Amino acid sequence: MKKGFLIMIILMVSCYLVFAQECYRNIDSFLMAPGGYDIYGTGSISEDENGQLIVRFDSNFNTAGGPDVHVFLSKTFTAPNDNNPDKLEIGILQNTTGAQSYIVPSNVNIADYSWVLIHCITYDHFWGGGMCGGLIGNCTASGIDNHNPLPPQLLCIKGTVFINNLPDNTSAISVYDILGQRILVQNFNKGSSPSDYGLNLQNHKGIFFLHLKAAGIETTYRFVLN
Template sequence: MKAKLLLLLFIIGFNLNTKAQCARSASFQDGDYEVSGTVSLIFTSEGDKMLEIASDFLTMNGPDLHVYLANTSQISTASGNPPETIDLGVLNSVTGSSSYVIPSDINIDDFTYVIIQCKLFNAFWGNAILGTTQGSDCSALSIEERVIDTFSFYPNPAAQSINISGNFKETMTLNIYDSLGSLVANNDNINAQNKTVLLSELTSGIYFVEFISNNKKNIKKLIIN
């Protein structure tokens, strides 16, 4: 599996629609190319943070198309990733639905635009202006309090194993998902004495590591060489 795979159809073990949600939605607008369809930034009461492009999405194919969160209607990738943006990775498909994991430290109101950009040739494909938050659960979610951000791992990229670092006050659960959202590894006993996770049974590619502790969670990307 190559590093320029993804973006993913990634559901963390259960359907987002069964959880309390707060969302911002928008319709794509043409840039230099035709883009149509809807997109939503969805946060849930379980701490999941996703960007979901709906099944009505359609654009033309192009090289190195990336999905960005930004606060300006257009960006420049002539010198790499522009500042104050989040590159969610390669556009998974030019038709239909796809989902992208949002970094855990991002708040739902941090960005205004979803941008599709040809990163290689600095070409503006199109964008969507995210609307106001919608959902009866927005005020009650307390999303930041439900996300754990004190754990990480190294090395990354990794080969045979990763070591978990953080403030171990209690045992936590670690799940590893592949790029299609399938659970491929699980350890319910991560603690200060047991913080090495073997990866020898996993093939090269991009994975997502989920930390769960005291009903809080975090998700980080892992590359296995």
């Protein structure tokens, strides 16, 4: 009887956390440099489970094309040319539109740079760039302790994702797909968040990101929905 009950539970469970929350910084928007070009979209710089830093532009990224256009990290919103000593080139701009990613050298810490910039090297023409936001998630691997809560427990039954052990004072729950599109959001009034909550994600499958805001701390967890 007990064995049959366990098999039934396993069949009902259709999602699981892939790993503890990663450390990342959002790029909420891009700025055009004086004399530069419009840059639209969002992005992020994140550290994966192996400690590798990756800069990502989301699917809504869009800017003008040009010759010899490169992507840089920088400590300031200054043209990343020879007059800027605090820059690091991370690659040629792969595309003027759409999602793309850039590997950051292993000796760089996620907190070292504040801007992701786009610049034409040949003609020294500064497109613009995006500011990296505050640290979010589990950043202890980088030597940064931002006091993250224990991860929640997820259980999926018939298209509903049940979240157990929500952090105290959770103010918002958001779910994003792999392309960075938000598919669900739930806000809570101050002091009214429950310890457990269910999200209706019927007809959704794949890799998703659960984003929690609680008591001034933001954490993100990646999970798979089968």
